[in-house]
Amino acid sequence: MNRVLGKVAIVTGGAMGIGKACALMLAREGAMVVVTDIDAASGGAVAGQIERENGKAIFVKHDVASESDWSVVMRDTLATFGRLDVLVNNAGIGTVGTIEEATLEAWRHLMSINCDGVFLGMRYAIAAMKASGGGSIVNLSSILGLVGDGVAAAYCSSKGAVRLMSKSAALHCAKSGYKIRVNSVHPGYIETPMVEHFLDLAAERRAQTLKDIEALHPLGHIGDASDVAYGVLYLSSDESKFVTGSELVIDGGYTAQ
Numbered sequence: 001m002n003r004v005l006g007k008v009a010i011v012t013g014g015a016m017g018i019g020k021a022c023a024l025m026l027a028r029e030g031a032m033v034v035v036t037d038i039d040a041a042s043g044g045a046v047a048g049q050i051e052r053e054n055g056k057a058i059f060v061k062h063d064v065a066s067e068s069d070w071s072v073v074m075r076d077t078l079a080t081f082g083r084l085d086v087l088v089n090n091a092g093i094g095t096v097g098t099i100e101e102a103t104l105e106a107w108r109h110l111m112s113i114n115c116d117g118v119f120l121g122m123r124y125a126i127a128a129m130k131a132s133g134g135g136s137i138v139n140l141s142s143i144l145g146l147v148g149d150g151v152a153a154a155y156c157s158s159k160g161a162v163r164l165m166s167k168s169a170a171l172h173c174a175k176s177g178y179k180i181r182v183n184s185v186h187p188g189y190i191e192t193p194m195v196e197h198f199l200d201l202a203a204e205r206r207a208q209t210l211k212d213i214e215a216l217h218p219l220g221h222i223g224d225a226s227d228v229a230y231g232v233l234y235l236s237s238d239e240s241k242f243v244t245g246s247e248l249v250i251d252g253g254y255t256a257q
């Protein structure tokens with residue numbers, strides 16, 4: 001209980017999947033949460049659920065690829081809660097395609113969300129956290145930021161970039177004495193709308209594709225969103241005060257082999 005009591009946290013892509021689980025868990029542990037997403041209906045519902053559970057939350061419509069949207073999110077966060085302690089850069093998209101299949105247009109779209117979004121979020125958060133006396137930034141990378149997958153050329157590239165962007169920012173913040181920690185999280189396959197959509201693409205081979213994916217995880221199944229949210233909660237809390245520039249792998253053993 002109260003592992004992040006009184007902290008102000010922004011969770012991007014908080015309308016569903018891992019982001020929703022993070023927003024709900026941070027709120028249940030005492031944080032005031034700014035839920036952001038391009039999906040206003042679902043994002044607003046998450047903020048509403050937090051309020052119904054006697055937590056504190058607002059929803060801000062937000063495309064993480066847009067710098068002007070980031071300035072609105074920060075303005076609304078500071079106007080409502082007065083400070084920023086935690087940023088969870090969770091919003092991201094996945095595409096399927098080999099290096100030969102990926103188009104430049106699709107590559108740029110994915111990079112604008114998965115990389116520009118994290119880059120902009122860190123810049124805006126660092127400015128606000130410096131004023132609040134410190135904080136924690138948690139960036140969602142992936143197992144595919146650690147190992148390759150031939151049919152996910154753009155996605156692997158973006159998640160590898162998030163991994164090292166996090167370390168560069170962590171070093172800069174530590175050496176500048178900002179008391180801002182930056183870490184990346186690397187989930188294996190997690191049961192969310194993103195993975196549901198991926199399985200739907202397999203059409204009549206859906207059940208077999210799920211079995212094949214489960215078999216890649218030595219624990220024998222894919223994860224659920226709370227498996228990742230517990231890790232994000234730890235990195236958001238002061239329990240991880242000596243942890244920066246690190247990679248928290250939550251993957252059922254996928255990358256251990």
Ligand SMILES: NC(=O)c1ccc[n+]([C@@H]2O[C@H](COP(=O)([O-])OP(=O)(O)OC[C@H]3O[C@@H](n4cnc5c(N)ncnc54)[C@H](O)[C@@H]3O)[C@@H](O)[C@H]2O)c1
Nearest residue numbers: 013015016017018038063064091092142189190192193194
């Ligand atoms: N699910 C997995 O297996 C898995 C594994 C490893 C890493 N991840 C990463 O975790 C994060 C969350 O994944 P998920 O599975 O919950 O995804 P999801 O698709 O289920 O949910 C993503 C959320 O982000 C929002 N979003 C999309 N584009 C946005 C934008 N431009 N601006 C703001 N919000 C936007 C969507 O509306 C949605 O609410 C992503 O960064 C993803 O790459 C997921």
